[in-house]
Amino acid sequence: MGLRERKKLKTRGAIQQEALRLFIEQGYAETTVEQIAEAAEVSQSTFFRYFPTKEETVLYDPLDPVLLESFARQPAELTPIAAIRAATKEVFSLLSEAEWERELERQRLVILAPELRSALFDKFVDGMAMLAEAVAARVGRDPADHDVKVWAGAVIGVLLAAMTETMREGKDGLSDIPGNFDAALATLDNGLAL
Amino acid sequence: MGLRERKKLKTRGAIQQEALRLFIEQGYAETTVEQIAEAAEVSQSTFFRYFPTKEETVLYDPLDPVLLESFARQPAELTPIAAIRAATKEVFSLLSEAEWERELERQRLVILAPELRSALFDKFVDGMAMLAEAVAARVGRDPADHDVKVWAGAVIGVLLAAMTETMREGKDGLSDIPGNFDAALATLDNGLAL
DNA sequence: TATCTTTTGATAGTAACTACCACTTTTTCC
DNA sequence: GGAAAAAGTGGTAGTTACTATCAAAAGATA
Structure with missing residues (x-):
């Protein structure tokens, strides 16, 4: 280099x-x-x-590509959602204490500043497209497939729900987005009974 | 007055x-x-x-409250998602030709201008909260209930997917967001098989 | 009509972002 | 090693969204 x-x-x-x-x-x-x-x-x-x-100084998330790569590596027996959960778990467990702190701080910033929150939209759209591609490869379908897109949309929506839930709690230093995300995915995987 | x-x-x-x-x-x-x-x-x-x-000159959507009201009026036998589909169908069928044109034009604008798209985020978050409240009232649960929030997140995510799908098509004058939304909801209601 | 409140337009300012250009630093090629 | 090319940097001068302030005009009230 x-x-x-x-x-x-x-x-x-x-x-x-x-x-x-x-x-x-x-x-x-x-x-x-x-x-x-x-x-x-x-x-x-x-x-x-x-x-x-x-905005971009805060919004750039270096973890995204790592997560996708881990997702692709998960065993084929897992359902796609279980694979996501396993991937996030793996990636976050690899983070050092300092990196973890920094990442949480970044997420707190994004959530607390309204200007930043609205700029998140494009990130979500991009994330949804990447997710659709990754899961399509995983289950052997076309990324343009209707079901694939809807699935990716639902997952991203659930992430959004987890984020806003964290937001509402977030008076104190908790702000455990990954944890909330995992719980929400579990619910989604169990069929969204209402 | x-x-x-x-x-x-x-x-x-x-x-x-x-x-x-x-x-x-x-x-x-x-x-x-x-x-x-x-x-x-x-x-x-x-x-x-x-x-x-x-931004706000474009982003204000007068249809939102009407949709919520219609949703609340749908028969109790319908699943929540079926109720959403019925409500959108009803509301859009009530629009005059001119109103329909104007609404499509507005949606086209929002989708095509990147600055506007990113400003949509807050609208989505608000919409999710309102939806959670509406569905909570419908099934007799707490709006803060975990399942309710996840459900609302998934629905909003699916709407997002329908929007971006429309976006990709949207070279020509098609841009039928309501139609795509309905199809996506149907998929979600059938259990998101992948 | 007289007064009190609301709405308006003008002016001046801040801060994000763009376009352009001259200058320096790194690379490449002989 | 040195010259030419390429890439990176800083400065200046804009444009535009948005804020603050204040005096004048228009509408409400009595």
């Missing part, structure tokens, strides 16, 4: 880290891009070269 | 109408608030007094 690429990774990391720090300290809306750029020791121009919007 | 109130309704309507017209003609991002204000013959200050953001 050339020097140029290493430098890029470093600046990207620095910007994101300083952004998160400032958001936590002062709040999202109260932090300007100017401040972030200054703290990361780059110009505003550079900031916008690395992140198309201020 | 006093003159003051009538005037307010009129300005509100004028702003929204001119906004939609301009968005369709020139695109959402290409239309400035200044243009809308000018077309509606008000100042920018007044614009922002009526609509907190530019």
Whole structure:
């Protein structure tokens, strides 16, 4: 890996880290891009070269691809939903204490700042498409298949429900999205009796 | 109703109408608030007094409350999902040709403009909460009940899937969100077999 | 008519984001 | 190793959504 690429990774990391720090300290809306750029020791121009919007500094989730890969590796006997649950469990258990803290903090930020929450939409749509593709490969169907799409939609919807549930609790430091997500998936897998 | 109130309704309507017209003609991002204000013959200050953001001129959906009310009136024998399907069918059949056109146009706008799509998130979250409340009343459970929330999440997720499916088709003038939604709900009601 | 309240428009400002250009740093090729 | 090409950086000058403030106009009330 050339020097140029290493430098890029470093600046990207620095910007994101300083952004998160400032958001936590002062709040999202109260932090300007100017401040972030200054703290990361780059110009505003550079900031916008690395992140198309201020939102993206928080919204980028490095865990997504890891989760998908783990999902693909789960044994074939499991139902698709059981495979999701196993994958999330595996990935989160691999996280170090510090990474776990950082991830929870990020999720808290996303949930608490209304501007960020609304920007989440596109992430959900993208996630749904990726999920549809992954499960299609798993059960040997077309990703464009109607049932596959509906299934992915339902799973993403359940994730949304878990998020908002966490949101409502979230006065204190709990905010256990993964746990709530797992419970919700279990319910969905059991047939959604009402 | 006093003159003051009538005037307010009129300005509100004028702003929204001119906004939609301009968005369709020139695109959402290409239309400035200044243009809308000018077309509606008000100042920018007044614009922002009526609509907190530019987005809100498109995002307000007058059909939501009507749908909920219809849902509550559906016969008790129907499963909750069957009740949703019956309600949407009823409400859309009540629309005049012109209203239907206008509603489709609005939905097309929301789907096509990325800025608007991301602003949809809060609408979905709100919709999910309202749906949870409605279905809780219907089956005699607590709206905070875990199963109820998961169910509402799944339904909203399925709606999301129907929307994106429509989005992908949507090169031509089709864009039949209600139809796709109905089909997706049918699948969900049959147990999401994969 | 006189006064009190609401609505309006004008002005000035902030902050996110874009376009452009000159300058420096890294890579590539001889 | 050095020159040319490519990529990355910072600065400046915009545009636009949105906020704050205030004086003038219009409507309600008596």
